[in-house]
Every structure is written in C-alpha cells, then in structure tokens.
Amino acid sequence: MEISIYEKIGDENIKKLIHDFYTEIKEDELLSPMYEGDFEGAENRLYMFMVQYLGGPTTYSEQRGHPALRRRHAPYPVEDDTIKHWLRNMQVALSKSVIDDEHKNFLWEYFQKTADFLRNRN
Numbered sequence: 001m002e003i004s005i006y007e008k009i010g011d012e013n014i015k016k017l018i019h020d021f022y023t024e025i026k027e028d029e030l031l032s033p034m035y036e037g038d039f040e041g042a043e044n045r046l047y048m049f050m051v052q053y054l055g056g057p058t059t060y061s062e063q064r065g066h067p068a069l070r071r072r073h074a075p076y077p078v079e080d081d082t083i084k085h086w087l088r089n090m091q092v093a094l095s096k097s098v099i100d101d102e103h104k105n106f107l108w109e110y111f112q113k114t115a116d117f118l119r120n121r122n
Helices: 005-009 013-026 039-053 059-064 069-073 078-098 103-118
Strands: none
Touching: 005 013, 005 078, 013 078, 039 059, 059 078, 069 103, 078 103
C-alpha cells in the first residue's frame, strides 16, 4: 500500500507549517485585514484542507462540504499583489519547516498553481 504525502510529511509538520504561515499573515499589512481577526478559524480551515488534499482525513469536507476554492475566495481581491504577499508568507513558513526538500518543493508548486488558479482580478 502506498503511503500518502500526508503521512510522509506528518500531521505535526503540516500543523506547524500552517501555524507559521498565519503568524506571518497576522503581520502582513495587505492580507491581515482580509481575515477580519479570524486567524484561528482561517488557520484551522487551511490546516484541515491541506490534510485532506495531501491524503489525510477528510474532516474538511465532512465539516465544510466541497472545498469550492474559487467560490470561497471570490469575495476577496486575488490579484498580483495579494498573490505575491500570500506566497511570500508561505515561503517564509516553508523556510522554517523541517519538511524535507522534496515535499517542500511539492507544496511550493501546489501553492503557486493554486494561487494563480484563484486569481480573480487583473
């Protein structure tokens, strides 16, 4: 049986990555206001989503339904500046992580593709 990326990376490493990311987001002048103070909820949602995406428990879908990422992000301006800020904060979080380079690269590629996919403003 093949081991999922979730198992290879490890739940605690995913949790720490997402926590470190939101530590950066809280200090980001452009992105922070979009969360309207709900960093804990946002952190939990991204953590559950990433766990599910990487092959772990499907708690995200059980609690929130289909991810519908484009619909969920539609109210927010996802444009060049927001994408750059989001990716920069994730890059900082990845740099702090003990996740091995192969899986960091996998995650980084996913984050870049997804950020571009979510673009909703020119």
